[in-house]
Amino acid sequence: MTASTRTLVTGATGTVGSTVVRALRAAGRPTYSVSRGGTEGTHHFVWRMGEEEPPAELRGSWDAIVHCVADTRFGLPDGDAEEANVRPLRAALSLAGPDTHFVHLSSSFVTGLEGDITSPSRDAYRNSYEWSKATAERLVHAERDNADIVRFPIVVGARADGSLDRYSGFFWLPAAMCNGAVPALVAEEKGLLDMVSTDDIAAHVTRLLDSGPPRGHRLSVLGRGDDAQRVGEAFDTVLDALNDWRAENGVTPLDRLPYVTPQQWNRFYLPFAEEYLDRMQLLKVTAFRAYQGYLSVTDPFDVTVRVPDTRDVLYRSIRRWAKTHETSARRVPRPWRA
Structure with missing residues (x-):
């Protein structure tokens, strides 16, 4: 990482995104953030991704993009779930250049009823959330020659005190x-009820960015697995x-x-x-x-990164x-x- 490295985190005011932003900045990485609402500030921008053009400040080259946008509600109509979990990803991908290290945050439940993400059929998934997140993963594979995909199960708070920016x-x-x-x-x-802390996700994302872009599509599955x-x-x-x-x-x-x-x-x-x-x-x-x-x-989930x-x-x-x-x-x- 160099002093000029620029990283963008989307969904930066959400449960996970907010922790990722703090972790990257604490690690000394120049980090910009974006969310659908809130107040703009230093290196933070408001952008309704997938619904409007990006602010001028977000255009240009990015060394890394960490896409954290997600609506985890299970009961959304299919069209609403697609708008919430797929359209923002398309917008984030449009900002990524060929050398951008793209990190997409997904879900351990994305494999639905059939154990993988290959089926586009809604019937292969328990709900619209799983279906839209599987659609998103397939989009990353289709649009990027290389990317990190990070899956994780139920999210709880910080390890020190259980705090979360948003309890959902x-x-x-x-x-x-x-x-x-x-x-x-x-x-x-x-x-089995597998869980991870927001700290676990943020620490893993930081390690991925420090290691550099993968040569292809690299999948990480965080969790406790059979523990x-x-x-x-x-x-x-x-x-x-x-x-x-x-x-x-x-x-x-x-x-x-x-x-x-x-x-x-x-x-x-x-x-x-x-x-x-x-x-x-x-x-x-x-x-x-x-x-x-x-x-x-x-x-149990077949985890690749076993958290404490x-x-x-x-x-x-x-x-x-x-x-x-x-x-x-x-x-x-x-x-x-x-």
Whole structure:
């Protein structure tokens, strides 16, 4: 790396992108950033990627581009998911020259139901998020002779204190446990729930950029693999973190929710319950159905970069969520009644 090296990070105010920007700047790499909203500042620009032309300051040669833009909502219509996860990538690729080190951040779940990204069929994926992220990976292969693709599973906060710039995705869990959004945990209790810290992703991206562009397409898969927490262990960690925080703040502790396997829930419980649930209860149950597949993973990811243990990171992240979302964390769930 030289003093004149220029790096651009997209999605720079997101959960992962913000940490990547801080890590690269801390490493002494001149880093520019871009996001859809917010306030422009020194080396930071607002750009609705894929919807408008880039600011003049972003045109020209880039030594490296780290593409972090992602909308992780599972329930988006296909067209909206494509606009959120594919069109911004096209815009980022348009800024890259032949010598640009391009790093695309993806997802461990991108292989969908068939175990790879080759199928363009929507039916090969659990949801529009997976399908759009697979489309994005295929686009990188088609448009670039060389690039780094980085996949990672569920993201939690910083290793030191669990902090995140934005709590999204997995953090539906503590909110749901506090507000009583679901009557049971529809999951495989012995399944694997792989997680990484934002620090793990940022450190790996920094190493990739320091090593220089790959000769072809280089895939990194971050995670714990067969050392990942079991679903039951992870949920117990979440419950312990919430109840420790609630005890310190004089709030009634939460009860441990029962486990129901997805097969039991969908075949027996839900068809019976639907007749008796009110509209709001049905909306909650339907919304959380999208997470069943991710809480029922029994085969570990084939990781190429094994990150340190994440149990304590999950505990710190949930406590940090409670501290920054105190109103939600103080709620007392009401029992479900027909």
